[in-house]
Amino acid sequence: MTRFIERHPAWALILLIAVAVMLWLILAVWPPGLEEAIGRKRVFLNAVFNGITLGSLYFLVASGFTLIFGLMRNVNLAHGSLYLFGGYIGYAISVWTGSWVLGFIVAFIGVALVGVVLQIVVFRRMEGQDLRQTMVTIGLSIVFADLMLWVFGGDFYQIQTPNWLVGPIELPLVTALKSSGEAVYLRYPMVRLVIFVAAVVIGIAMWLALNRTRVGMMVRAGVDDRDMLAATGVPIQLVFVVVFALGAGLAGIAGVVGGTFQSISPGEDTRFLLASLVVVIVGGMGSIPGAALGAVIIGLAEQLGSVYIPTYAIVVTFLIMVLVLALRPQGLLARR
């Protein structure tokens, strides 16, 4: 952090000002002039919160993607299919048992198993040929998409939110003042906040697992130099399988989250593949903090864009990607 400030004082200042402006916009009661210029504060706050919670969903998808890429140099373009598959499993389980949490567990295990099979049966055979692996993932994504269309049809599915999470919750953020001077507080869906907290917990757990455990050490060493790690006698194939399972499982969980937030249907796989691509390009390939930062940036850009410039919202996301590629092609938080 201090090194960044020392090396790029101008950028640090700009960032600081941007963060300060954002905080003021969120915390302060807006003066009437501002409300006239860009609309009500409630709309803005909702967009910000939607953006951050959408970012947490993107983080769940993209962290698995980036982890797999970082260790195995495997651009898994079937990652969106794993997301969609997780969503379908979660839906089926939650309808069958009526339990939302069970849906998560089964989706994680089920999709992780798919990941294990893929790694052992397919990707191990073509290690080091990254272009060929990518082609295979493209082929797999087509096959998976069609199989899922076959089984589940083209309908939209929405996973039922459990009763204890239904309904809004009042947050200590003032959206406006009534004429009597009484403050109006922001009400926000409980389930989204819970998901956000869960994503943060998962992110921190992942960071701890990577930085404080022995397996995490192996994974990090593998990201830096795979061949050297294998030469020291670490069972690298096992590490690969574990990481692939974890990455796929996270995509599965994300599928259940996405099915609860929004809905799952054919085509969502492409949407989330694109989201994880952009998040990872912006944040930096192979970096978990990068995925978190990229996910929040893209989530915010998407939601704020769709509120304030509806027909050009995707352009904002895209421009962010272009800007990052122009200024820092390796991504914001990548080391190389």
Place this chain on the structure above:
Amino acid sequence: MSLVQGAHRETSPPAGARANLLAWPEFNQPAVWVVAAILLIMPFIASGFFLIEIFATTLILGTIALSLMFLAGYGGMVSLMQLTVAGFAAYMVAVFGMSANTNISLGWPWWLATPMALVLATIFGTLGGTLAVRTEGIYTIMITLAIGAAFYYFTNQNWAIFGGHTGINTIATPKFWGVDWRSDVPYYYVTLGVAAFCYFAVQYVSRAPFGLALQGVRDNPRRMAALGFNVNAHRVAAYAFASFIAALGGVLQVWNYRQISPGSVSVGACIDILIIAVVGGITRPIGPFIGAFIFVILRTFALDLLVKFGLDGNRFRLLIGLGFLAIVFWSSDGVIGLWERWRRRAADTHTRPSGGHGHG
């Protein structure tokens, strides 16, 4: 210096051109002449449906896939946005030309709208390429896929220029010299002419100094940079050339269907182009056309075929996906590679009795 070069250039073309023409292996193989003759007299053999739905479509998809083959085969850059460039050209034809969506289309005549579309699409593809060459290798796929997907979602969202998810319909096609160029036979010859032009252009460029330098960049960028070549400039120029070819394909496509909508530039369609190029083989310019032929035949007849075998006819994409996986698994250079391997094996068994114990 420049004078000498100029003089040299002035005297050399006739001799050079003749030598070049004979040096092209295409003109020394009888099979090539047979295929060319069949393609030329196709309208007398095939009916309207086959002519347009099979052969013209093959030529169009082959042209778009050819641009990917050029980038991937000679430049080592697998770009998934070639269909997006083609789609952009198609949209531009619709926006500048005449269509039923009068609030969008500017109503320019075709001879103004088409060059405009080609130029804009080439610029679009070149800009995308400039972005993509900022990173290397496998990242190219990710960035170009992101560009393609972003364009798809953008066309879906934007009503002012791209007509939202319904797209632009009833686009006017050129009519001049008393010929309706969209009627089956003239249209077939237009696509054949454009495809042949693109094919020979790629063949020519691949042997020109630029193409050779590009292949050098593909094989060893650092060495080429050390030799004084501007690596990124060569890559961007390759994107520009490929974008122009893709744009030609896109213009033909919009003339064929007379409408353009986001569905035509979806991610699935982008990936189809990659499948076509890979299945045909990305080592030779003829590969994409073979791949396109297989793809179109499968797409047209898979339904009947699957139903005949008692399967669900809607599983066409499953068939395509599995076929693609099989090609990637067993023959990384596509159908061409399979054929060449088969021929080599045939030649081996043929020479073995007479060649004695040469194998060791």
